[in-house]
């Protein structure tokens with residue numbers, strides 16, 4: 001009368017090639033993946049799943065099915081600043097162009113910018129991201145609508161922001177968000193102090209305590225540029241990593257964005273603390289912040305996540321561009337063609353991101369994992385011929401080979417159409433962003 005759980009599923013997906021990124025690193029030809037209630041329940045060769053009774057079927061044919069990429073550090077709403085103030089050093093860019101405009105932010109602008117960023121990430125194979133911004137509740141609304149998965153965080157400064165009048169109010173806001181999104185299937189909250197130079201010792205300690213109390217991840221920009229290290233030494237007599245370590249901020253629940261300017265001792269300290277690092281190669285190159293010692297992290301058994309940072313310092317939210325940049329920059333920097341091989345880079349963009357987001361079950365196609373998947377068109381001219389799918393993903397793909405994107409078992413994009421977003425309507429709305437940015441200060 002009833003099918004057993006093992007023989008029925010909500011959706012059966014078939015594709016010519018499946019890259020699982022599971023523990024055995026299996027690549028399966030002529031494959032099928034079964035999904036039920038937003039999770040993967042079975043996978044294998046198509047013939048092995050032929051007995052499955054599926055409510056729906058999705059036949060992808062000449063496609064590579066793989067886990068969705070994870071953008072482990074971004075400010076998704078900042079699409080509105082894309083291309084506004086290029087070719088400037090970090091501190092000048094931040095203090096003269098970004099901060100003055102961000103003072104005028106409204107929830108409507110933040111949400112609209114985030115929707116545009118979500119559309120870009122969906123279109124280029126990202127299914128989950130970690131986001132730090134002001135008025136982050138508006139980002140959550142956009143994420144909810146777009147159908148992506150997000151670890152969100154209200155950025156915490158020692159000074160007022162458009163979201164709060166004092167740091168205490170900021171922390172209370174995070175407390176409210178944690179409560180509001182506690183049972184959301186795709187949105188999780190983290191405590192996100194901005195940097196060591198926009199906070200105080202007391203505030204960082206309060207962030208640490210709040211993360212512990214609510215059992216939330218903590219995310220902070222750390223050691224991004226030589227100027228940050230100099231300022232921290234001048235103010236506290238310690239380098240940023242030493243300072244955060246002394247405050248108990250580095251732990252397995254924390255992830256730090258950038259980690260560019262690091263000594264060997266600091267790399268050892270980060271590895272020992274088991275906190276996660278998120279590497280942002282394109283942003284670091286564009287702002288001339290430096291080159292993070294990623295080979296040194298990998299050698300210590302760390303697996304950094306990979307992030308785009310905001311669209312104003314990249315200038316795109318495309319994880320394929322980020323993977324390529326990561327694989328290339330460390331080779332030329334170390335003059336070792338073996339540095340950051342393609343498999344390590346793909347592991348960073350999947351497993352590393354999952355760890356940084358505090359969502360370790362993401363980043364792989366395996367029974368029980370959330371059904372967050374993408375499919376690329378294997379007939380794209382830049383993907384032919386095919387010897388190694390991992391090589392193509394890192395060195396040849398642009399992200400625009402994407403045919404399908406799925407989060408939590410729901411298709412968000414398929415063959416040129418957004419299914420969760422009204423993209424033509426969003427295009428019209430997005431004109432408001434430019435008008436807002438160019439308004440008189």
Ligand SMILES: [Zn+2]
Nearest residue numbers: 221257309310
């Ligand atoms: Zn950032």
